[in-house]
Amino acid sequence: MLDENDRRILRALADDARLSLKELAMRAGLSSPSTSERLKRLEERGILRTFSLDIDPQALGYTLQAMVRIRPLPGKLHAVQRLIEEIPQVVECDKVTGEDCFFARMHLRSIDQLDEILDRIADKAETHTAIVKSQPVRRRMLPLD
Structure with a gap:
């Protein structure tokens, strides 16, 4: 290849x-x-997709990072996906198998901001949140061999 x-x-x-x-x-x-x-x-060939910019969220005042598992209520899958796509603090989101449908990474300025975002989702989905303490492995390139 x-x-x-x-x-x-x-x-x-x-x-x-x-x-x-x-x-x-x-x-x-x-x-x-x-x-x-x-x-x-x-x-x-789709191997090289983009040249990206790496910005330190903390330098911009986003001192809190959260991982949120999101399980849409019955019939709300598409509405929840659209909502997630519209939240700028969600920097990554994976659609996954299992009990939850989405796994989102958020960068936030405060716990209050996290609460505001989760309140927007609350009538459409259940959420489970984990606050990130550190990131021992940052996004890195795959092995090329």
């Missing part, structure tokens, strides 16, 4: 997604045109 040149490109981008094409090519040991073509193919 990936050859070693592709792996070098992806590893370099994982370290610094802001690299210039020239620098990326140098780190991958390829020419700039070859690197550009490989980037294009990685995007076309």
